[in-house]
Amino acid sequence: MNETNAELYNRSASDWQRTEPILLSDFTARPFVLSWCEPIEGQRVLDLGCGEGYIARQLKKRGAAHVEGIDITPEMIAGAIATEQADPLGIHYQVGDASQLSGLDDQEFDLVIAVFLFNYVDREQMTSIMKKVLRILRREGRFIFSVPHPCFAFLHEEQPPFYFQRNGAGYFSGRDEVFEGRIWRRDGTDVPVRCVHKTLDDYFNSLAAAGFTALPAIRELYPQPEHLEMDPDFFASLEDKPLHLAFNIVS
């Protein structure tokens, strides 16, 4: 990985700035993650890898009592703060590494979310972040995260509107290898994304190694009939393919 994650996102930050769904995953993943965050009224929430605040804003608007966002990329946080200043919701953002959460208190949050964060770190870093999440969640708090489906890179060719380039890497032997990729917006703009490859059981093993003991709920996310009806040209090549995986676990 020559370019760091922060460098990758610093150069593409403006293409992520949005107030309505534009990216493929704004349709195929984020609405589901948001629905899983309910009931959100009165909750104290941490959004890890919050980007420019797309999800953080929606959670605050839906009634969360307190929302904090942390992201490693200065330009993404600058975008989040600019939107907050233009339309204040009371969300706190800071530049930070999800693996360095020492400034946060034990059991400070009711809900921690990480929407497409773990595809930017390897298995060891993921376990380390999950341990920190467990420390800052109150007892019986919730941890909800989404990642690219582990099979997606093996099922879809390198073509719009979403792909990861695995360069011949194997499903098991390719663990922790970096698959560079692109995801498209419906207006035709494509943005760079990255997936540090993990297998399905890596997520379960990391949660267990981090100290989570409950069984997570998981959902495989894929284009729904309403997506195909709304914009068949955009979604059709992904029909019947698993794009993302969402996890929901109680601490």
Ligand SMILES: C[S@@+](CC[C@H](N)C(=O)[O-])C[C@H]1O[C@@H](n2cnc3c(N)ncnc32)[C@H](O)[C@@H]1O
């Ligand atoms: C695909 S974007 C998703 C942004 C946001 N969660 C959303 O759903 O719109 C991934 C984000 O993870 C951030 N990121 C990557 N590694 C990180 C780390 N170690 N700590 C915090 N943020 C990180 C990137 O800067 C980027 O903003």
